Amino acid sequence: MSFLHIENLTRTYTVDSTPFVGVDNISLTINKGEFLSIVGHSGSGKTTLISIIGGILKPTTGRVLLEGTDICTLDDNRLSEYRVNRIGFMFQFASLLPILTAKENVLLPGIFSPGKNVADDKAAVDLLEMVGIGEKADSYPSQLSGGQQRRVAIARALLNKPDIILADEPTGDLDEETEAEIMNLFEKINQKHGVTIILITHNLNLAGKAQKKLRMSKGRLVDI
């Protein structure tokens, strides 16, 4: 049984009464611990694809099987459990809650999974140290640089020890140096913790750091 199997996945939208295909009959298998990158132009369907994999969007047709379970058939509560326990999200913008400190932002997914081992301050600080900003644990997002905010988001994505990290243009607005640092972190997490990473980027150099590279165009997947 494959770790993550995507089967004939299609997602259509209707925009101003005109049907629009976001993802067009995609099939894909991803192994556990794989580092996969997907490149493509804006509107090619990258975000739609990882949104379906992440359980925040239902496909029109097709299935997403994680270790044999079709997540597309789960109800809202079970999808939320799937997201909090198995998925770590990183968005293409600073996604921290401004009222929470870096440490509290890292701990946020913990309050949505009370059944799991409850993460305490130490777990959050350890994660922040792992991403290199342990000293910023008590800083608010407004006191952090863009790169530091991304590191906090990575630490948060790791809190519940996910199987998969879905990163949607996580370095989009960062300078090259910070971008490289963040990519090194992803590589480290993938290699050291065996977390499967699906990275979406428009940057071919960054995509090159992944073990497997795919391109999306008009909702379809093409090998590079």
Added chain:
Amino acid sequence: MAQLSFFSVALKNLKRKTFRTGVLIFAIALLVSLLIFAISFTVSVASSLKKSSERLGADLVVVPVGARGFAEEFLLESKNTSFYMPISIIEKVKKIEGIEAMTHHTYLSSISGLCCDIMPTRIVAFNPATDFIINPWLQKSLGRPLQLGEAIAGAGTSENLGLGLLDIEATIFDNRFSIVGVLEETGTGLDHALFMTEENLKNIIESGKSPLKEGNISIIFTKIKKGYDPDYVGRVLEGEIPEVDVIARSDMGEKFLNTLADINKIFLLTTFLASVLTTFLVWAIFSAIANERSKEIGIMRALGAKESHIVHLYLVEVTVLGLLGSTIGVLAGTYLSALLTGSFSLLKNISAGLSGGQQATIALIGLLVGTTICITGAMMPINRIKKMEPLLVIKEE
């Protein structure tokens, strides 16, 4: 070690816009204080009237026809009024079936300078042989019967009379009286009277300074035998003796309570309008919050928050808000009630007060109403918040 929780996130949310939070708390506090004041006002007055009539210990009060209002004013509101009927009524009342015991009072109003050297006050002359109203109080405070030429002051009268020390002398209707003490507070209108036995009335009448005539009394208190319905006996009394009106214990203060009912309507309308306004304010502010925080909610949903988690988070926020506002409202309302109740001319002479249990119940009602209104106002925006699609957040940027 401190854990992040829904409660701590909700508190941080409340702190992020302190002015807005303050406005909401103020609005809820205002509503609850109005509610607490209205309830305290009506409950204290109604229970004071009930207590007063119970403490009098009479099942039926017989007064001259047309003097029902005056009698209630005298007994419950401490107003200076005089009303008389012939003493022969006593014999007629005695003949009515079901009467177990009866006693009568004669009331006088002193007029300063003309007859008396004390402040204008009400004088109650009672028959110590039959009395069951004053005697128990007298026994408790003085420990012996009153003698001819002696008077005792009600708890609320001592100040008016300038009493503070016992055994002072006063001229009342040209007769010298020794004021031998002060009764304990009874919570009735009689607290504002001066008491003497009716054997003093002969001398007072002879002085010619009072409107009282020989053979007149003001009121008859009756106790009803077990097994008889006081209302039925009262109707028989009124039917058999056309010169009297009868007030049952349960009807005591009816006129006053009717006035109070009108005041209640105003309170009810004001509180209702304030509740609608507060609900609308909470709705408007939480609708704004839903828009402001849509991105954060989407992020939380993507991180694994269930719809119930989002509802939980915002319910905690609105409940904390409601409880804070309500607590301030309860304190302010209780303080206002204590401060303002006495300033209502309607209540000037009533010993309006609430027991600890009543105060606790009213406070609980205030907390519940304030918090419920807050939650009701926020429910619609919260239901909208929980439906927020996490994908929208990702697509927004």
